[in-house]
Each structure stands twice: as C-alpha cells, then as structure tokens.
Amino acid sequence: MIKLESNWLDLRRLDDLANQKTFIHCLDPCTKLFTTLAFVMIVTSFSKYEITSLIPLTFYPIALMALGNLPYNHLLKRLVVIAPFVVFVGLFNPIFDQSPVANLGPLVISGGWISFISITIKLILTVTSALILVATTGINSICAALFRIGIPKPIVIQILFMYRYLHVLLEEFLITSQAYSLRSFHSSGIHYKAWGSLLGQLLLRTMARAQRIYQAMLCRGFDGEIRLLAMGMRTKRDNIYFVFWLAFFLFCRFLNIPQVLGKLLLEGF
Amino acid sequence: MSHHTIDLTEVLYTYPDGTTALRNLSLHIGHGEAVAIVGSNGSGKTTLLSHLNGVLFPSSGIVNIGGYPVTKQTLTQIRRTVGMVFQNPDDQLFMPTVYDDVAFGPLNLGLPPIDVEKRVTAALKTVGALELRNRPPYRLSGGQKRAVAIATVLAMEPAILVMDEPTAALDPLARRQLINLLRTFTHTKIIATHDLDMVLDLCERTIILCNGTILMDGPTIDIFHDKKLLDQAGLEQPSSMQSCPICSKLG
Ligand SMILES: Nc1ncnc2c1ncn2[C@@H]1O[C@H](COP(=O)(O)OP(=O)(O)OP(=O)(O)O)[C@@H](O)[C@H]1O
Numbered sequence: 071m072i073k074l075e076s077n078w079l080d081l082r083r084l085d086d087l088a089n090q091k092t093f094i095h096c097l098d099p100c101t102k103l104f105t106t107l108a109f110v111m112i113v114t115s116f117s118k119y120e121i122t123s124l125i126p127l128t129f130y131p132i133a134l135m136a137l138g139n140l141p142y143n144h145l146l147k148r149l150v151v152i153a154p155f156v157v158f159v160g161l162f163n164p165i166f167d168q169s170p171v172a173n174l175g176p177l178v179i180s181g182g183w184i185s186f187i188s189i190t191i192k193l194i195l196t197v198t199s200a201l202i203l204v205a206t207t208g209i210n211s212i213c214a215a216l217f218r219i220g221i222p223k224p225i226v227i228q229i230l231f232m233y234r235y236l237h238v239l240l241e242e243f244l245i246t247s248q249a250y251s252l253r254s255f256h257s258s259g260i261h262y263k264a265w266g267s268l269l270g271q272l273l274l275r276t277m278a279r280a281q282r283i284y285q286a287m288l289c290r291g292f293d294g295e296i297r298l299l300a301m302g303m304r305t306k307r308d309n310i311y312f313v314f315w316l317a318f319f320l321f322c323r324f325l326n327i328p329q330v331l332g333k334l335l336l337e338g339f
Numbered sequence: 340m341s342h343h344t345i346d347l348t349e350v351l352y353t354y355p356d357g358t359t360a361l362r363n364l365s366l367h368i369g370h371g372e373a374v375a376i377v378g379s380n381g382s383g384k385t386t387l388l389s390h391l392n393g394v395l396f397p398s399s400g401i402v403n404i405g406g407y408p409v410t411k412q413t414l415t416q417i418r419r420t421v422g423m424v425f426q427n428p429d430d431q432l433f434m435p436t437v438y439d440d441v442a443f444g445p446l447n448l449g450l451p452p453i454d455v456e457k458r459v460t461a462a463l464k465t466v467g468a469l470e471l472r473n474r475p476p477y478r479l480s481g482g483q484k485r486a487v488a489i490a491t492v493l494a495m496e497p498a499i500l501v502m503d504e505p506t507a508a509l510d511p512l513a514r515r516q517l518i519n520l521l522r523t524f525t526h527t528k529i530i531a532t533h534d535l536d537m538v539l540d541l542c543e544r545t546i547i548l549c550n551g552t553i554l555m556d557g558p559t560i561d562i563f564h565d566k567k568l569l570d571q572a573g574l575e576q577p578s579s580m581q582s583c584p585i586c587s588k589l590g
C-alpha cells in the first residue's frame with residue numbers, strides 16, 4: 071500500500087517540475103504547444119512498419135528533458151503506468167498480421183511484430199512529449215495557450231478541470247484505500263468483495279470534493295476565464311526554437327537517417 | 340453596497356438526501372459586527388455559512404447581503420463582498436503553488452499584475468506564511484494550509500469575512516496571531532467555531548445553533564455565563580472562564 075501511495079503522490083511532481091525556470095520553461099507556451107503538436111503529427115505520420123527511422127526522433131524528448139531539468143526516472147515511471155494500454159492497443163497486431171517480413175536466422179519476424187514495436191515506440195514518443203509539455207509549461211499555461219490559439223473555451227475548461235480532478239480522484243482513492251487497509255486485516259491489497267462498495271464510495275467522495283473545490287473557485291471569482299500572472303510573450307527565441315525543431319522533425323521524417331548513415335559508412339569502405 | 344449587513348428571513352434548507360439542516364432561521368447582522376456562530380457538531384453552522392455567499396441557496400426563505408437578495412444574478416457581486424474561508428483548507432487550495440493560489444482571486448477581480456503581487460505579498464505576510472510562497476499547498480502541514488487558505492480570502496479584500504472553524508489545527512502561536520489579525524479586520528465578520536475562548540476574545544455577539552435553529556442570540560458574555568444554556572446546546576464554558584480545577588480541588 072505504501073508503495074502505491076508514494077507513486078501516486080508523485081503525480082503532483084509534474085506541477086512542481088513546471089515551476090522551474092529553465093530556458094525551456096521560459097519559452098512561450100504557444101511555441102511549446104505547437105512544437106509538441108508538430109512532433110506528434112510527424113511521429114504518427116510514419117507508416118506502421120517503420121522502426122529505424124523513428125529512432126532519431128527520440129533526440130527530441132531526451133534533449134528537452136536535459137534542457138528542462140526533468141528527471142528521467144520520474145517520466146519513465148509514468149510511462150510504466152501507461153504500458154498496459156500500449157500492450158492492449160498493439161496486442162492484436164502480431165496475431166492478425168502473420169506475414170513474414172524478415173528472417174533472423176531461424177527466427178521469422180512477422181509484419182505484426184514489427185508494427186507492434188512501431189506502435190509501442192510511437193506511443194511512448196507521443197506520451198513522453200505530452201508529459202514533457204506539461205512538465206515544462208504547467209497545465210494553466212497550456213490551457214491559456216490553447217485558448218489563445220482559438221480552441222473553444224468550454225473545451226479548454228474541460229481539459230483544465232479534468233487535470234485538476236484527476237488529482238482529486240487519486241487522493242480520494244488513496245485516503246479511501248488507506249482507511250480500508252487500516253481497518254481490515256488482509257495483508258495485501260483490497261479484498262474483492264470490498265471493491266464494489268469502495269469504488270462507489272470513491273466516486274461519491276470525489277464528486278463531493280470536486281464540487282467543493284469548484285465552489286471554492288467560484289467564491290474567488292472564477293468565471294471560466296483563466297488568468298495568469300505571467301503571460302508568455304512570443305519572442306525571436308521562440309521562433310528559432312520552433313523552426314529548429316520543425317526542421318529536425320521534417321528531416322527525420324523524409325530522410326531515414328540510420329539508413330543514410332549506414333550507406334555512408336558502407337560507401338566509405 | 341455601502342452597508343455590509345446580513346439578513347436571513349425564515350431560511351429553511353433541506354439537503355438533497357432529505358436532511359433538514361436549517362429550520363426557519365431568521366437573523367440580522369449589522370455593519371461591522373463580529374458574530375460567533377457556535378453549536379455542537381451537525382448543528383448547521385457550515386450549512387448556514389454556505390448560504391451567505393451562494394454556495395447553497397435556501398429551499399425557502401430569503402438571504403439578503405447588503406440589502407440585495409442572494410440570487411444567481413447578484414452572485415458575482417455577493418462573492419466579491421463576502422469572503423469565505425472553508426472548513427477544510429484542502430478544498431480551498433487548488434493551484435500548484437501557494438503564491439498562485441493566493442493570486443487566483445485577485446487575478447479574477449481583474450487587477451493589474453502589480454496590484455496582484457502587492458495583495459498577495461500583503462495577505463501572506465498577514466498570516467505569517469510569506470516564506471511558504473513557492474511551496475505547493477498540498478505539501479504543507481494542516482496549520483500552514485489553514486493560514487494560506489485564509490490568505491487567499493484576505494487577498495480579495497472582502498467587506499464581509501466569513502470563516503468556518505478558522506482556528507482548528509492551528510498551534511497556539513498561530514492561533515494567537517490569527518486572533519490578533521482578525522481583531523484588525525474591522526469589517527463585518529462571522530465566525531463559526533468550537534473555540535469559545537477565541538469567541539470571548541473577538542466577538543461581542545454569539546449565536547448558538549442547535550438542530551438548525553437559533554437557540555440563543557445575544558451578547559457573548561451573557562451567553563457564556565449561562566451554564567444551563569450551554570449545557571442544553573452541548574457546549575462547555577470557555578476554559579478561561581472556568582474556575583481552575585486544580586485550585587478548586589485544593590480549596
Ligand atoms: N452534503 C450533505 N448532504 C446531506 N446532509 C448533510 C450534508 N452536509 C451536512 N449534512 C447534514 O446537515 C446537518 C448540518 O451539518 P453542518 O455541516 O452544517 O454542521 P456543522 O454545524 O457545520 O457541524 P461541524 O461542527 O461538525 O462542522 C448535519 O445533520 C449533517 O449531517
């Protein structure tokens with residue numbers, strides 16, 4: 071239980087990380103938003119059998135984590151959380167797509183396995199880039215940026231509240247499960263019979279708490295507008311940043327760098 | 340709204356699950372008064388306070404703030420007038436840092452950033468939490484959270500201050516500081532609390548709630564001297580008024 075708890079509480083780390091003042095953090099939120107969108111679009115535009123040419127794109131998240139002073143292991147931990155979803159999404163590929171595409175000695179690799187790996191890499195890349203966006207920008211600034219580029223207000227507010235209440239939900243889960251484990255004597259986990267009432271309890275508590283937080287926001291004049299102390303300003307630095315990454319993405323997209331490197335190497339000899 | 344008065348007439352409130360928490364309650368609180376709302380657990384204090392800034396609307400009856408009824412139309416104005424400190428500070432703090440949290444209200448008032456900064460610093464200083472400003476609120480101690488929650492409301496500079504158990508979870512020093520702070524707040528203030536010693540210090544008038552009705556409404560001193568009344572409401576005399584138990588045993 072304790073372990074689970076410390077993991078969940080870590081979720082709030084993202085907010086802490088977003089409060090830093092590195093070069094990346096100081097960029098205009100819109101710039102980072104557009105860069106992330108460009109990255110996601112490029113990554114998802116690759117064909118489903120592509121693996122090698124995706125590799126150079128990992129430079130983007132790694133560079134950002136280094137520049138933005140983000141701890142690798144923290145983001146990795148979050149990736150582990152989404153791992154089941156990745157497996158679920160890609161699971162059927164190896165089963166349905168049995169066409170052989172390569173031989174590794176006696177081992178025949180089917181198209182399904184290739185696309186499974188490709189999907190996994192793509193998901194990891196896109197999720198990491200989204201996490202990095204939140205960890206370098208902060209959800210409020212992202213929402214303000216979304217609003218500025220013309221996303222309708224109701225949708226932006228939805229995103230904002232989803233993010234807020236996610237934490238509320240997790241905290242309530244923690245409190246509930248802790249209260250349960252303190253008064254039950256099953257050494258590990260929650261007894262299956264208790265799950266039903268516990269989940270119902272959790273839902274009600276979360277709703278009540280979300281309601282109270284919303285009320286507190288209203289009491290302090292919240293009217294659906296997101297106001298920030300420091301609004302980002304688009305500067306020359308932002309343009310350079312964006313153009314640089316866009317060029318890099320396109321370069322990776324239309325030039326299979328590992329292949330080209332390999333060719334160069336071969337021709338050299 | 341030059342006069343910060345509060346008028347409740349025949350207010351009845353029933354929660355959706357059928358619990359009636361306020362039963363035809365009427366009261367008037369004048370401009371600049373300091374009023375304590377006391378009563379045992381579940382007597383309806385929080386429910387009553389929730390009506391003062393439109394968190395709840397009465398099932399029947401009228402709530403008037405500064406002469407205006409609390410309705411959906413007047414809500415924005417009412418919420419600027421009435422600052423509310425919630426019973427649970429966790430419900431009140433939702434921003435990533437203490438500073439952002441305190442700035443949230445003033446920003447919503449549409450103040451320019453310089454003024455917002457001034458107000459935030461002033462409010463945090465008043466509650467003695469200025470050095471916490473870059474910390475995330477969810478990682479503070481209970482008492483620190485409480486102090487910050489109060490600062491978030493003070494930063495809005497409300498004309499009427501409503502607090503639900505402000506001294507719960509505060510250490511003696513922080514409690515004393517808060518009491519001194521509240522004493523400097525000369526506008527109308529309404530405090531629901533179990534801390535009767537604080538009431539004795541701060542509020543000249545006390546309202547005892549019992550089962551959703553007003554059991555007694557009068558000068559604090561008179562009420563606290565009436566042991567029978569306090570017993571009936573499930574309360575105890577403030578410890579500063581009780582004769583010292585050790586001395587009386589000796590004597
Ligand atoms: N959300 C709710 N739904 C249904 N009933 C409620 C709800 N909140 C409170 N009540 C009931 O309304 C009555 C008054 O509750 P209230 O919270 O106002 O008491 P209180 O005087 O603030 O108590 P405390 O000193 O414990 O804070 C209680 O009987 C309580 O059980």
Ligand SMILES: [Mg+2]
Nearest residue numbers: 384385426503
């Ligand atoms: Mg209460």
